[in-house]
Amino acid sequence: MSLFHVDAGREWRGGQRQVLFLVRELKRKGFPVYLVVQPDSPLERKAREENLVVIPLKMKSEADLWASFRLARLMRKKKCQLAHFHEAHSLSLGLRAASWAKVPILVAHRRVDFPVGRHFFSRRKYGQKLDAIIAISEGVKKVLIEGKVPPEKITVIPSGIDFSVFDEVKDRDFLRRELSFAPDDFLVGIVAALEDHKGHTYLFQATKIVRQHSPKIKLIVVGTGSLRLELESQAHELGIEDIVFFLGFREDIPRILASLDLFVLSSHLEGLGSSLLDAMASRLPIVATRAGGIPEIVRHGETGLLVPPKDPETLAKAIIELYHDRKLANYLAEKGREFVRRHFSAEAMANRVVDLYFNLAQKKGVSLYEGRQ
Numbered sequence: 001m002s003l004f005h006v007d008a009g010r011e012w013r014g015g016q017r018q019v020l021f022l023v024r025e026l027k028r029k030g031f032p033v034y035l036v037v038q039p040d041s042p043l044e045r046k047a048r049e050e051n052l053v054v055i056p057l058k059m060k061s062e063a064d065l066w067a068s069f070r071l072a073r074l075m076r077k078k079k080c081q082l083a084h085f086h087e088a089h090s091l092s093l094g095l096r097a098a099s100w101a102k103v104p105i106l107v108a109h110r111r112v113d114f115p116v117g118r119h120f121f122s123r124r125k126y127g128q129k130l131d132a133i134i135a136i137s138e139g140v141k142k143v144l145i146e147g148k149v150p151p152e153k154i155t156v157i158p159s160g161i162d163f164s165v166f167d168e169v170k171d172r173d174f175l176r177r178e179l180s181f182a183p184d185d186f187l188v189g190i191v192a193a194l195e196d197h198k199g200h201t202y203l204f205q206a207t208k209i210v211r212q213h214s215p216k217i218k219l220i221v222v223g224t225g226s227l228r229l230e231l232e233s234q235a236h237e238l239g240i241e242d243i244v245f246f247l248g249f250r251e252d253i254p255r256i257l258a259s260l261d262l263f264v265l266s267s268h269l270e271g272l273g274s275s276l277l278d279a280m281a282s283r284l285p286i287v288a289t290r291a292g293g294i295p296e297i298v299r300h301g302e303t304g305l306l307v308p309p310k311d312p313e314t315l316a317k318a319i320i321e322l323y324h325d326r327k328l329a330n331y332l333a334e335k336g337r338e339f340v341r342r343h344f345s346a347e348a349m350a351n352r353v354v355d356l357y358f359n360l361a362q363k364k365g366v367s368l369y370e371g372r373q
Contacts, residue, residue: 001367002032002078003357004103006071008059008089011224012042012249013193014274015111018136018159018349019043019086023052025350031368034078036071036090062092068100075101081366082107082357095129104366107356109134111159111271113292114197116147131360134353137272137293155356158296159274160349163341165254166281175220175259179245186217186323189260191253191275192267194225199266199289201234205312206266206319208238213320215243222256224249257282262322262329267291268309277344280304280336285329287318297344303336 003026007019019035020043026033037044039056047054055074059067075083075097082105083098085091091108098106108130110116133149134157135141141154175187188210192198200221207219221231221244228246235244250256257263263279263286270292277297279286286304288294289311298304305322307314322329361368 001081002034003368004034004036004071004075004078004080004083005086006036006083006090006094007043007086008038008062008093009043009087010038010041011193012046014159015087015109016041016043018109018111018274020046020050020052021160021162021346022350022353023047024050025347026354027052029350029354034074034080036074059089059093062089064093065096068093068096071097072100075103081105081368082361085109087111099129104364105357105360106130107132107134107360109136110140110144111136112197113137113140113143113269113271116144116149131364132356134356135271137296139291139293139296140271143292157349157352157356158293158344159272159277160344160346161274161277161281161340162346163281166257166278169254169258169282171255172258174255181218182216184216186214186262187220187260188217188262188264188319189220189222189256189279190264190266191222191257191278192265193223194221194227194231196227197267197269198223198225199268199291199309200227200231202268202310202312202315203264203266204231204234204238204240204244206316207240207244209312209316210319211240211243213316214323217243217319217323219244220247220256220260221245222247222250222253253278254282257284260284262287262319264315264319265289265294266309266315267294270294273297276304277340280333280340283333283337285322285332286336287315287322289315297340298336299339302332303339304332 036055080103083103084107085094086109235241263284265288272293288298289309291309300306305318
């Protein structure tokens, strides 16, 4: 008997990293788990580096019947007892496969707070076939319920992180050397996909206001996405191109975070914001928006500062406040680090998922192999 985890993402974002953490922890606990991923994807590469059992399967779209057929055949062969789908495309094709393979337990993860009830097919995906839906925040749960998803099927399990990669970083001047910043430059960073819901356009407008206050404040933009050229053009039009630095996709996020003075997340839609967890683990003060599940991590005045989404003026004011008040910035950084270490470890996340698995298995009368000593 086995467990299947399916992720059709071709990129490396917070969701794929959470999949890696979860499957890694399941392997440590003794579960026979198979990770189905896009061939040659970052997730495949990273999973193989950790000696996880990986099945590369080309998944063209959620309507890919051939992928569903191949997945169903694999599920039957490996006697799959539980299938866990991690994003929308894998959910659609995976539900078909699981139905054909008669997999008894079906679980989906929901990491974004986009509405799900706008059309019939979206509602159907999160409907009767699923035994449970894991929402990564209360904010995501609220959106699911508004989309007519039965509340009793939803379990909130926040994302988790691996703290060891942040503890290992000792060099806090890496970016200053790489980009030749002055010792007194104040580095503000955002790590997020360059997509509309992350709100970069409002952050850039805030940066123009910040520039008028102090040219020593620099903005470090890490990530790739469809808006790269548009955002570069916006930076030029706003006259901030000399203080905005696009680093693109980077593998060395812990080292970059250790070099920053402040972390900002400007999303107007956000499931939870796993980059915030990374920043807090790196002992950074936070400025973020009251969007989605963010307030469940960032508590205003305690673990960071919160501002309204799509409000460049207030966002700029918060950045400037922490630029001047280093005592407050250090307080928020320390409290944030304590908070995230207490509540958001990858192991704690995996333990809660395992508990959910066994509750579902008991209700269904299904046996799940588990090799805990």
